[in-house]
Amino acid sequence: MLNEEIIIAGFGGQGVLSMGQTLGYAAMVEGKNVSWMPSYGPEMRGGTANCITIVSDSTISSPIVSRFDTGILLNQPSMEKFESRIKPGGIIVYESTNILHASDRKDIGVYAIPASDEANKLHNIKIANMILLGAFLEKKPVVSIEGVMEALKKVLPERYHNLLPINRQALEVGAELMRKAQ
Amino acid sequence: MLNEEIIIAGFGGQGVLSMGQTLGYAAMVEGKNVSWMPSYGPEMRGGTANCITIVSDSTISSPIVSRFDTGILLNQPSMEKFESRIKPGGIIVYESTNILHASDRKDIGVYAIPASDEANKLHNIKIANMILLGAFLEKKPVVSIEGVMEALKKVLPERYHNLLPINRQALEVGAELMRKAQ
Amino acid sequence: MELKEDIRLMKGNEAMAEAAIQAGMDAYFGYPITPQSEVLEYLTREVPNRTGIALQAESEVAAINMVYGAAGAGARVWTSSSSPGWSLMQEGVSYIAAAELPCLLVNVNRGGPGLGTIQPSQGDYFQATKGGGHGDYHLLVLAPNSVQEMADFVFLGFELAEKYRTPVMMLSDGAIGQMMEKVTFHKREIVKSAKPWATTGKTEDRERNIITTLFIQPEKMEIVNIHLNAKYEEIKKNEVRYEEIETKDAEYLLVAYGLSARISHKVVILAREKGIKLGLLRPITLWPYPSDVLFKLADQVKGMMTVELNAGQMVEDVRLAVNGKVKVGHYGRMGGIIPSPEEVEENLEKFIKTL
């Protein structure tokens, strides 16, 4: 039974909230249940943002959980805040261009993804979040890449549909990085 | 055991509320318990005013009662409103200069006191209320005239003490009228 | 108006205002509303020759926030209003409770909901005791039933407020506010407790004082909530007040506060004349509620009935207190109607028959 509880956290502007939403849309497209819960309020003013995304086969009971199956972490403060809240056996996928000190927990999988570097290579720094998402989905295919692409197609206004290919590329780059990182 | 429940009612300006207060002060001076409860609010804008005064030897339970031992009534609307709310065996003392149609109840005592006429004779129309009070006290001496005078002395500012004699006179005129009315 | 000793014949509202001056009030902020406008009128007449500040605010919302400011600055401060005015003050009350500011709040309850009527009512019991404002907080609620208590509870109210750093509400009603009775003012020594937390200017010997109700982090907020609750438990332990009338041998019990308790007292007399062993429990604090004594009395009596000037509010607290041990009835009139003792007695007998 699928019930994946994910925390995504980083600086505001790193695309943390939209990464969660994209994942949510994809889950919805695939007929799964989903809940997406942002941190809100002045916390965001401090420059950090995070969201909890839960993807499940069955009804999602609590949309807010304090321990997670997966952490997708984009900056150092988030690493410090959330590393201890990953369940044993869970994973952390992190942005290794920004985060210098990663978790050294042994009971979870910790995967360094240099997403910003790779995004720069694709000449679009904004795509770093999709690279991380791709990496995560490679490890835990809670939704398919096709699902993500279908979701993006529905969510993005027509005029942005030219960005679909680069998004797919980013997802694939992420998957590739994950395969390497393992 | 003394427990006299009195309704005093008339037009605003007829000294209805202050009559009740004077009675209350006198009762207090004589060490009795007293409660005085005015009608309040826009009702008074309609030109009518009334107050419930209770004088008692013991603790006064409810300061608001719906039936009365005595009604001191100064205008026609008050007569109409309150005549039925006098307990059997009770009394009505009324201003017969103003009120043309008095109660014809047989189970209570109804006493016509032409207070305004008499007050005019004393060249002070404002004193009519004290005449009615005097009449009431003649019938039911719940406080003594001395008590009332002492109360007035305490309550009136020094500069009005010259009015004390005419007040006493009014009380006595009232008493006399009551003796005649019976 | 002074008679021998310091006994006076006064309206409840005036007695309260006089008591506040004698209690060394620093400030009063209020807005006119019937049936309590005499408070501001009395104070604006008296304080210029005596002591304190009495300011007419532009609204109840302003008034309660002036109280917030003044209380935060360490003043002995109070306000009063009546039902609709109190609804407007609910945000401010919640802030004051959260900031733990001692002050006295008086509701001279009139008939509602809406603009309603200006006649006496007890329709604001829930608002006063369960918290009409948002969030978990409590007011310490005192319910006077005479002009004397209107005066006495001002002294008591200020004292308790400062002792616990908590707002104290006096829940009165239009009848007790408007009626005149004898009231005795005893000589008292007024002790004002030190308020080292007050915002009086940051002197060099201390850190800055901050009055705030903002605790943006849930973890902090919960600590504040827990702290408040601990205080409320303390108050529950120490400050329950009530009066028992003829309860010793009572087989039936009336429960009533304020004006209803006055009426119910007469009902006890009437019922006992008829041979019904009736007692009366008068809660003086509506919060904390005298639940324990009711729980005990539930073993003794066959039934309890509340008498309230509302549709049945306090009856819930009585039911919670006795927890099913005895049947608890309610007799109420609404909208400013005041039942006569005879009427209540009649309904009591009806209730007894259902037991």
Next chain:
Amino acid sequence: MELKEDIRLMKGNEAMAEAAIQAGMDAYFGYPITPQSEVLEYLTREVPNRTGIALQAESEVAAINMVYGAAGAGARVWTSSSSPGWSLMQEGVSYIAAAELPCLLVNVNRGGPGLGTIQPSQGDYFQATKGGGHGDYHLLVLAPNSVQEMADFVFLGFELAEKYRTPVMMLSDGAIGQMMEKVTFHKREIVKSAKPWATTGKTEDRERNIITTLFIQPEKMEIVNIHLNAKYEEIKKNEVRYEEIETKDAEYLLVAYGLSARISHKVVILAREKGIKLGLLRPITLWPYPSDVLFKLADQVKGMMTVELNAGQMVEDVRLAVNGKVKVGHYGRMGGIIPSPEEVEENLEKFIKTL
């Protein structure tokens, strides 16, 4: 944002706003406050191209009185706010209840008292259910526990409001307002009931219509109070709503609404995994309260525990419902803290040991 059928991924606040438009709202008046500002934002974005009025008021006090005016004029109207804003609206709410104006009121509850925190809370249960405003009145209170219900209860709320000429409150919380979930919008036929009492201009075929809450004579006021109470009794008879989860064979029962009910659902799963026969009763209407079903369940279970995001408010209604038949416990977190299912389960086990 549209996907196949009309299924969308939306925030609770947005779903509610979308539902209101689909429900044929005539007007919304509101004032920004976290965590529900998305409502006004969504509406100001949508209504210019669709239908209705969405006006940013100068304050919550103004907003609720705009609702009063519009509802009195026969409009399908609503507002939303969060805790401190709702405290400010209490006078208006009492007026609306007294004037019997149908409208929808949404409180996206955050942590209090005072300014508090913006995180989710259920600290306004008392305010919503016992009447935070003055006088005897009730709101019909709906408690959604998902984004879907945030949408559905808008339709239901308008319907019930107009059916009973009464304000309906939706008591949600910051989590449900802020979170995104799937929500399906079904095609519905919107029926708006006739409002012959509305102030739309006195045509010659009828007497003038008056919306008022002033009943200066106690006798009249009491008639109004009695009328309101009769209506409330009617609502109690017809409109109690709740959900039973695994209660059939339950030996213990959780009682929880809204977000707490989501958490409690997981607790039921956890407990049953451990062999504890736990059930969940989720009140959907907080007023009228599902007392009867609890009274019945009290014969079956050994104990009940409420799970609330407050210091213990709804627990009083459960105790009143079971009237002493079983022990009723409470587990609560405050200030925006949300307990994990594991934590609740642990505390449930502790509670069970006290039975």
Next chain:
Amino acid sequence: MENNEILTPQCIVDGDDNYDLVYEKTNVMTDTRLHYCPGCGHSTAHKILGEVIQELGIQKDVIGVAPVGCSVFAYEYLHIDWQEAAHGRATAAATGIKRCLPDKYVFTYQGDGDLAAIGTAETIHCINRGENIMIIFINNGVYGMTSGQMAPTSLEGMKTTTSPYGRNVHTMGYPLKVSELIAPLPGAFYVTRQTVHTPNAVRKAKKAIMNGFKYQKLGKGLSFIEIVSNCPSNWRMTPLQSNDFIDTDMLKYYPPGDIKVPSKEDLINL
């Protein structure tokens, strides 16, 4: 038959002369006796309001909003649809009504305590939004209904029950000139100050109210009609004394006349 006609009240015959009825209370007013105190300007204001509604023939399209204050019972006296609003919130309620019924005439009728104290925020923002309504503002310098407390408009030195030694402007604030305060707001289309204490003043005030209704159709903003009035009961004066006081004191501080009038272009569609 001739006799019959003579007995109808439209005309009476007195000796040689045949008299036609030329003035009586408009039947937009109800028969209920006004509860106002003798000589109170509220009554006069009601009367001319009724006359204007009758003369414009808009009875079926008018919705009045009267909040708390002596005029809370206004709905007793005018045969139109009414809402009684919470203290200070008439303009908010009126906004709610007008936004939902933009083709109706909506007006508020508010006292100075209501409009200028507790309702200040609602007043200013309603005007600033230029809601297409009319505000009739009865400035009697006192809280009439609650029996004579100081209002924001009480004059300097004025004795009221809450300024028993006279209003001290340094501690209690200055009498607020609401019309002057709000006239600069772009949402205010027409701002005028009138009285109703003499026959001519009544005629002018009536004209102002008529304008207020007419302008409402233009959709260009709000009409604000201040009526400096009296409160004999709480001023503790006879009605005649109170009217003198209007002339000698109130109008000194609150000068009558138009404060903001529409331009000709503004009125082009009238």
Next chain:
Amino acid sequence: MENNEILTPQCIVDGDDNYDLVYEKTNVMTDTRLHYCPGCGHSTAHKILGEVIQELGIQKDVIGVAPVGCSVFAYEYLHIDWQEAAHGRATAAATGIKRCLPDKYVFTYQGDGDLAAIGTAETIHCINRGENIMIIFINNGVYGMTSGQMAPTSLEGMKTTTSPYGRNVHTMGYPLKVSELIAPLPGAFYVTRQTVHTPNAVRKAKKAIMNGFKYQKLGKGLSFIEIVSNCPSNWRMTPLQSNDFIDTDMLKYYPPGDIKVPSKEDLINL
């Protein structure tokens, strides 16, 4: 020892030159990092407020009141006694404080949503009573804290989260010129409009705040310091763009400068 002295931060030695410290953040400010967004005028306003308090040496006699808005955390940043007030009620709270502590300096620090929307009544009446306090009014044309809704001061056509197609003055009201609105009130002693987006503007604004504190001692009324500020985050601009917008748009509608200044006689006791 010489060496030691050199190492204290008052001066540094660089080659031949001996440098003295001539400017640093006043220590009336705490060390807590300001939570404001980059380039936000709130920060600058805080800073000069702290400097004025330090320069006047009145730290122990000042009580600040900050209501809800981005500056609700003001108490984090200035080492003085503070009260955080309910939204819109800072002036009421300040009135309560000042009446009880007349010898202290009391000021409020309020946003435009706070002061000019929900707090309108409190603002006007506090000023009208001439409370001897200072109001610092940060006008950034938007609700900053709640993330960018329209404020009463949002300019015509301005896009905000609740005016997504731009502020339509006919349905949403006109941008409110609060300083002009309140300046005529006799209780307003000093009314000025400043900005803090350039070094010179900051100097002037600081002077204005200094005046506000000084005038408070005179007991002649209220000082109202409007600071036209920015909200880069919610204007969706960089700080530099936002400061340009102040010059090109905000100051057009809200012209800077003194609006009401005390006369010489007023200042005689200063």
Next chain:
Amino acid sequence: MSDNTKTMAKKPRKIKGKTVIDIQKCKGCELCTVACKEDAISLSKDINNLGYRYAVVIDDVCTGCLNCAIVCPDGVIKVYRTSGKKKEQIATISNVKESINVTIDNPSLEDLSKMDYL
């Protein structure tokens, strides 16, 4: 128009007026008495059922100028006029109510009880 000028030209006979006051609704405020330039109205010695002295016509010199009626707060004055060009715009009377003398009832509070409450 010719008619009109004729009337004005000869001024043989001043337009005559007549006021009818509902004495039971009159509150004796005296605004009419000072408003009447002809001194046609004065207060009675007696009081009506509201407790007020009421306005009465004391002198049959009324010109029908309407001042008294226009200023009367309670609208209890009706004015009649002999034919002739009306000087005043008058209220349109679409449905004239009968009765000049009104039955005596109780003070305003009782009136209020006639309210259509719900």
Next chain:
Amino acid sequence: MSDNTKTMAKKPRKIKGKTVIDIQKCKGCELCTVACKEDAISLSKDINNLGYRYAVVIDDVCTGCLNCAIVCPDGVIKVYRTSGKKKEQIATISNVKESINVTIDNPSLEDLSKMDYL
């Protein structure tokens, strides 16, 4: 005074300034960079621990005019000046805090947690 005029008279050597920027508190708003008429300041390429590019002195041409420090919202600029008549009224420094470089901590929310809550 004579000293002063002397200095002004000969103007042999322009007053020199020095700015010290607390880069970990800088938010990179760039107000200082445009305020400096000498173009002494610019933004770094790197980001600090708040995630912002920060202001750095790029050119040692500072005159000590204070503009950058005065306009800096976050008050993270200190200015030093060589002796000479000060052109500006400066803040009185009664108690100078130490440290030019500040330890790196978490974003503001964590700062807030240092609050003295009750």
